[in-house]
Amino acid sequence: MADGPLIPRNREIHPPAYDVDYKTSVVRSPRQPLLSMESTPSEETGPVFGHDLIGPWDNNLILNHTQGEAPAVGERILVHGRVLDETARPVPGTLIEAWQANAGGRYRHVKDGYLAPLDPNFGGCGRTLTDDDGYYEFLTIRPGAYPWPNRANDWRPMHIHFSVFGASFGQRLITQMYFEGDPLIDRCPIVATIKDRSQIDRLVAPLDMAKARPLDFLAYKFDIVLRGRRQTMFENKPEGM
Amino acid sequence: MVQKLDTLQETPSQTAGPYVHIGCIPSFAGVEGIYPEDLGKRAIEEGASGEDITITGSVYDGTGWALRDAMIESWQPDASGKFPGQPGADPKVSGFARFAADGDTGEFTLRTVKPGPVPARGGMQAPHIALWITARGINTGLQTRIYFDDEDNAGDPILSRIEQAHRRDTLIARRSGAGTYRFDIRLQGDGETVFLDL
Numbered sequence: 001m002a003d004g005p006l007i008p009r010n011r012e013i014h015p016p017a018y019d020v021d022y023k024t025s026v027v028r029s030p031r032q033p034l035l036s037m038e039s040t041p042s043e044e045t046g047p048v049f050g051h052d053l054i055g056p057w058d059n060n061l062i063l064n065h066t067q068g069e070a071p072a073v074g075e076r077i078l079v080h081g082r083v084l085d086e087t088a089r090p091v092p093g094t095l096i097e098a099w100q101a102n103a104g105g106r107y108r109h110v111k112d113g114y115l116a117p118l119d120p121n122f123g124g125c126g127r128t129l130t131d132d133d134g135y136y137e138f139l140t141i142r143p144g145a146y147p148w149p150n151r152a153n154d155w156r157p158m159h160i161h162f163s164v165f166g167a168s169f170g171q172r173l174i175t176q177m178y179f180e181g182d183p184l185i186d187r188c189p190i191v192a193t194i195k196d197r198s199q200i201d202r203l204v205a206p207l208d209m210a211k212a213r214p215l216d217f218l219a220y221k222f223d224i225v226l227r228g229r230r231q232t233m234f235e236n237k238p239e240g241m
Numbered sequence: 242m243v244q245k246l247d248t249l250q251e252t253p254s255q256t257a258g259p260y261v262h263i264g265c266i267p268s269f270a271g272v273e274g275i276y277p278e279d280l281g282k283r284a285i286e287e288g289a290s291g292e293d294i295t296i297t298g299s300v301y302d303g304t305g306w307a308l309r310d311a312m313i314e315s316w317q318p319d320a321s322g323k324f325p326g327q328p329g330a331d332p333k334v335s336g337f338a339r340f341a342a343d344g345d346t347g348e349f350t351l352r353t354v355k356p357g358p359v360p361a362r363g364g365m366q367a368p369h370i371a372l373w374i375t376a377r378g379i380n381t382g383l384q385t386r387i388y389f390d391d392e393d394n395a396g397d398p399i400l401s402r403i404e405q406a407h408r409r410d411t412l413i414a415r416r417s418g419a420g421t422y423r424f425d426i427r428l429q430g431d432g433e434t435v436f437l438d439l
Contacts, residue, residue: 005362006439007248008438009251009438010250010251011438013250013251013253014251014253014254014380014381015253015254015255015380015381016380017379017380017381019380022256022378022380024377024378025256025378025379025380026303026378027302027303027304027306027378027428027429028302028303028308028376028377028378028379028428028429029303029378029379029380029428029429030383030428030429030433030434030436031303031429031430031433032408032433032435032436034436034437034438035399035402035403035435035436035437035438036437036438036439037398037399037402037437037438037439038362038439039439040359040361040362040366040398040399040439041318041324041359041360041361042316042317042318042359042366042369042371042386042439043371043384043439045316045324045325045326045327046316046337047281047316047325047335047336047337048325048326049280053280055276055277057275058275058276064275065272065274065275067274084249085249086248086249086250086251087247087248087249088247088248088249095280097264097265097280098264099260099261099263099264099265107260107263107270108263108270108271108272109259109260109262109263109270109271109272110270110271110344111259111260111270111310111344112260123263123267123272123274123275124263124272125263125264125267125272125275126275127264127276127280161255161257161258161260161261161264163257163261163264163265169314169316169371169373170384170439172314172373172382173251173252173254173382174254174255174256174257174261174375174382175252175253175254175255176255176256176258190255190256191255193255193256193380194253194255199250199253200253202250202252202253203252203253203255224252225249225250225251225252226251226252227251228248228249236362236363238360238361238362
């Protein structure tokens with residue numbers, strides 16, 4: 001079987017560009033339809049990142065800001081899971097980047113002025129490569145919820161941002177992971193940009209006691225699915241490739 | 242009942258938010274010392290073959306305001322049209338860059354080499370750089386492309402598919418000087434950029 005074009009994105013599962021309750025989207029949403037076409041080599045290739053990119057502390061957000069000197073404040077958690085594609089194959093060696101607020105709900109960013117304090121031992125970003133089975137782990141602290149300017153009293157549920165590359169530029173995905181049981185999930189207009197409840201559930205990581213380490217950390221599982229390539233024995237190859 | 246399909250569904254997208262830089266361009270957010278340098282800091286190393294070019298522009302919202310928080314990624318082949326990893330590709334071309342709209346002016350800059358033409362199923366594509374745009378308020382990353390006004394774009398299969406010929410111009414960078422181009426992205430309204438679903 002050969003890899004064909006990328007499977008067309010099913011836009012039904014993704015949030016529409018325009019959502020009046022997420023106010024910023026109102027002026028940042030294209031009004032013209034997207035131009036839908038079959039993928040080309042520009043989308044079917046992508047950057048490859050090797051293990052030489054990844055430092056020893058990169059996937060440990062508790063310790064990476066101080067390079068092992070002092071731990072961040074907060075509830076210690078392991079976030080783990082697998083990256084698969086739509087054909088249910090693991091995506092090995094792919095770069096995952098994560099970023100998040102600290103335990104008080106404050107980001108280490110020049111533009112974040114929330115009154116919760118910065119943690120001197122917490123930077124808020126990490127990265128890792130999936131292993132041969134598409135598996136990854138991050139050690140971090142549970143981020144706090146925080147208020148944001150939208151409607152008069154909107155709060156973001158606890159969440160971790162994920163950026164995943166896959167093997168080709170057309171698979172690029174950024175999303176957010178939420179935590180099982182957080183009552184703010186159902187009140188968040190950004191979560192609610194996704195219109196299908198069953199799709200929202202796919203972003204909510206369950207508590208995973210089988211991966212929790214006694215007297216050390218709790219664990220949450222978050223699997224990610226990227227676009228796949230059509231598999232066929234009848235593939236037309238791009239000219240000259 | 243019918244048989245069950247074995248395919249999975251893609252994970253739904255969520256906005257990258259205003260703090261995307263922390264994860265993707267940490268030094269821009271003021272986060273230093275975790276990584277030796279930001280990923281995608283340059284698309285090319287010194288000595289890459291081809292024409293050195295610098296593309297500047299802004300991402301405008303529907304009111305004409307240049308976004309200060311956009312993050313853009315670019316992906317392209319080398320000057321001969323080969324992508325990194327393909328046989329004969331220029332080792333000085335990483336092909337991947339990340340750049341942010343300036344926090345004060347909203348302007349972005351991409352320094353790279355002019356890419357070569359790339360094959361597609363059923364024809365050749367004119368030289369172009371693929372872009373992926375994220376920001377607060379963008380719920381799913383937006384795909385578009387940079388073509389060049391000093392290249393032959395006539396046979397390009399993507400540009401040819403844009404029904405309203407004047408909208409093709411939204412994907413074409415304008416040469417503004419020796420090796421410099423202007424490419425603005427308009428998310429909405431007059432001159433709205435053609436966004437792609439490839």
